Amino acid sequence: MAILIMNACVYLITCLITGKQYVGQTRKVGRNRKYYYGSGKLLKLKIKKYGTKNFKKQILLDNIRCGTALNLYEMFYIKKHNTLYPNGYNLDLGGTGRDSHCDATKQKIGNALRNRPQKERDIKNRVATRRERGSYVAWNKGKKKTQPANSGSFQKGKIAKNIQFIMNSLKEGKSQHEIAKELGVTQPGICQALNQNKLYQNAFII
Numbered sequence: 001m002a003i004l005i006m007n008a009c010v011y012l013i014t015c016l017i018t019g020k021q022y023v024g025q026t027r028k029v030g031r032n033r034k035y036y037y038g039s040g041k042l043l044k045l046k047i048k049k050y051g052t053k054n055f056k057k058q059i060l061l062d063n064i065r066c067g068t069a070l071n072l073y074e075m076f077y078i079k080k081h082n083t084l085y086p087n088g089y090n091l092d093l094g095g096t097g098r099d100s101h102c103d104a105t106k107q108k109i110g111n112a113l114r115n116r117p118q119k120e121r122d123i124k125n126r127v128a129t130r131r132e133r134g135s136y137v138a139w140n141k142g143k144k145k146t147q148p149a150n151s152g153s154f155q156k157g158k159i160a161k162n163i164q165f166i167m168n169s170l171k172e173g174k175s176q177h178e179i180a181k182e183l184g185v186t187q188p189g190i191c192q193a194l195n196q197n198k199l200y201q202n203a204f205i206i
Contacts, residue, residue, distance in 0.1 A: 009062040010073045012081060013037055013089070015046060016054045021081055022089035023060070025074045043089040071095035155185045159193045166190060167197075 007029060013022040024038035037047060037055065047055060060077050064070045074094040077083075083090045159166070162183055169179050176194075180187040 006065070007062070008064040008067075008070050009033070010060045010064070010070070010077055011038075012058045012060050012077070012083075013043065014056045014058070015050065015089075016056060017050050018046075020046075020088050021083045023074060023078045023081055023083050023094065024090075025070050025094075027070075040089055040091060042085065042091055046089060155189045156193070158183060158185055159189055163193065163197060166194070 006027060008025065008027040010023065010025050013024065015021070022038055022040055022043045024040065024043075026033055026036055026038075028036050037043065037052065037057065061073055064073060072095065078088075078090050078094045082088060084093070085091050166179055166183075169182075170176070176187045176190050180190050183190075
């Protein structure tokens, strides 16, 4: 039974640098279709490498309203334009059979998986094994943890030590922003400290 769909299309993406192409299908409409370049993994890598400005999109067939026909047309144009890897950026034969890789592609994928670097979980397993043997030493072991200079408690302490300097600077006509920059703290921190200081409340009208 044919699956009825809305207005779908089959499109062709051409890389202006390599000349290689990609055939895809979409059921998106309007702006979503205009800026949609496909879901192919290899195509996405190439777009990230070269930028969308170096890719040209062309609608091969529009107004397709049957899901079965959409898949068949995609398969037909992949074969027609010879876009299957390594000649193009399609990694499968198209249609709904997203796992229908050709033998050459299957072999390349298998080689890539066998030669890929160790995954993060494998690294964690090796670290755990070394910990069990007692041969693992953390990179920060023995190092004293320092508090960031912009942390809240650090600022409060620095402002409290310089509260008299802050008040004198304000009397001289300096702004809170200028004082904050001079002390290396934030202006809201100075404002909050002054609002809580009784000497400041008695000396100034807030």
